[in-house]
Each structure stands twice: as structure tokens, then as C-alpha cells.
Amino acid sequence: MTIVLAVDTATPAVTAGVVRRTPSGVDVLGERVTVDPRAHAEQLTPNVLGALADAGLRMADLGAVVVGCGPGPFTGLRVGMATGAAYGHALGVPVFGVCSLDAIGVDTTGDVLVVTDARRREVYWARYRDGVRVDGPAVNAPADVPADASAVAGSPQHAALFELPRLEVTQPTASGLVRAADWAREPEPLLPLYLRRPDATPPRARP
Template identity: 75%
Template sequence: MSRLVLAVDTATPAVTAGIVRVDGDAIEVLAEQVTVDARAHAEQLTPNIVAALGDAGTDASRLDAVVVGCGPGPFTGLRVGMATAAAFGHALGVPVHGVCSLDAIAAGTTGDVLVVTDARRREVYWARYRDGRRVDGPAVNSAVDVPGGAAAVAGSPEHTALFELPRLAPVYPSAAGLVAAVRDWDADPAPLVPLYLRRPDAKPSQAVKR
């Protein structure tokens, strides 16, 4: 069954929107718009979606599904992407599939691969993959605390540089990677849940001892 899919991700500095045709195992990217700006998620996502639809020569009414990266990522970025995806799904009456954004970066890789993105505060979001399938994570740690064992690393350039591993090309979640991360198109999508992973800044005060 052929599906026309809108794929969006705002879990990283890349504001990604793409129109993808899925037919069985075949994935064809018809159009993709990417703006790399960590402060422009809200401003750029909708224009990128509109531009991608235009480049693909289609309109939103023809979409069969939406895929959105659910992080891990910062609160503001994730909120923009997931709210927009949910709005499209609700308006069009089509399913919205949430995927791990790190899975989208790892899609198509082979061997044991570590994927890392910026978690700020001198930490990284990370997950490990074997032939594109996640085997550990996602989690957030300082780079020195990320478990070893990977043969290569992909993701944020400034953070892959923290690991003495060969670097692979994928940097940000792509439209093709987001679509490839959906495991079952026929299953009812689970509710969208953001992967913040961030330990809270505020901690509850200890009860006063009597």
C-alpha cells in the first residue's frame, strides 16, 4: 500500500519537513526543507512544510499519515514539532506516528553505531544501534559517561568530536530517516510522548524532620 507521508522533526537545531512516499519497504523523498537554526523552530516549521508540499506538487489533503520526531530534545523544540504534527493529523483525520529522533539519524547505518545530539549543559543525548536498530538508550549523560562499545558515531558534529570513533555522515534527522523509523504503519499509533530525558533542575525539598 502506497502512503504519502509528512515527516517533521524539531528535536535538534535542524527544522525538518519532508514529503515522502512509502510503498512497502520503498521510501521515496519527494521534497524536503531543512533550516538549521536552534532558535527558529516556531518560525520555520510551517513555512518549511508549505514549501515541501509545494516542491512535491501536492497539498495537505492528499496526506495519508504524519511522522514526527519525539526527541530526545529541548522542551521548546519538541513542543513545536509535536503540536504541529498533532494539528495536521487532527485536521486531516490521518494517523500521527511518533518516533525517536535518534532512530531517524541511525536509519540505514550498519554495524554498532553511537548517535549523539546536543543536550546542552555539557551533556549529550545518546543511543546505540546495531544495523540501524536501537539496542541501548535513549539517555542523557556527559560524554565521558556514555557507555563504550560502538564502532562509529553519528549526529551533532561538535559532539561526535568528543568520541574517538570514526564519524558517519548522518548529522540531523532526515525525512527519509523519520519514515524509516516507523516500525508498523498498520498499527494504531501510540499517543505522542516527548522524550525530554532531562533531569529536573528543581528538586523537592526534604521533609523537615520532627
């Protein structure tokens, strides 16, 4: 049995949860989610502490951390990944990075397209077959996304751009993050899935 802290800031949902992982599955002991695309840094730590309080546990009880690594906006991803890495370093526990789209797709069955907001009139997307990713992640305009799936999940606003039945799974969950992690392998260094250059770039030097 392992007590896992799961965090994700790849979407407007600032997710933090405490999950008990056992040989038979996962149990969510506490979870806090705040939907605010401009408050990742302000909301993540309070959500972590709130989830721990809901679970009746302390930070020292954690045995691992799982972090959503995107795809997502540069600033949001940086908040979640830096926070998760800091908890892992301070506690001396492993930190597993997962694709945030996988944390949505793992809760689906059949052939499903998962989409989230990439801004610039684009979407981040991946395809899943019975919860396992078979294509992506990638970023494209909605018209350029292969949409020959049986259903679509993820951001409701962007799922509505596809003429497919919509599933209720809309954002990464603590349970999905933990189940999407590859527990059979040693954790690798966290790598953000930006999929494109950040919006802000350093100014060019004048000649």
C-alpha cells in the first residue's frame, strides 16, 4: 500500500488529491479541484493541504508523488511540476510524471478522442482505445484532428467542436493520474509536454 499525492495544473482545473494505491486498485482519500486558469500558483498548495486534511493524513505519510506533465500552457505546467518535484525532494519519495491527457483517457472505454484547450484556436489531443493511448499527444486546429472515434472526452467547450458523443470525463483526476502512472518502472526525470514554443519569448538584441 502506498499513499500518493497527485497534482495536475495542465488545464484550467487545479487538481490535488491523496490516493491510496493497493494491489487491487486505488482509493481516493481526499481531493480538491479549483477551476481557475489564472490561479494555478495561488490554488495548488491550498488544494494539496486541503486534500491531506480531508484524508486525515500528514505530508510525512506520503510515499510517492504523481504529476501531470501536460500538454498544457507553459506557466500552468511549471507550477504543478515544480511543486510536485519539490514535495518529492523534501520527502525523499519518488515522483512520477504522466501525460495529463492519459489521466483523462484512462477513465474511458472504447475508441475515444480526448481534447483540452491549447489556446490559439487549437486543441491538445490524443486517441485512446479502452483507456490506453494509441495516438498523440499532439496540438492542432480542431479541423486537423483525426475525429474518427466513437466518442470525445475532455474540455466540454472544445469537445463540442467535434460531432461525436461527449463523455462526462472532462479533466484530469487524482485517481486518473495515479492509474496512468507506470508503476512497473523507475521514475524518470520530469519532462514537460509543451508541444510548441511558449507564448512569451526573450526580446531580440538590437543590432
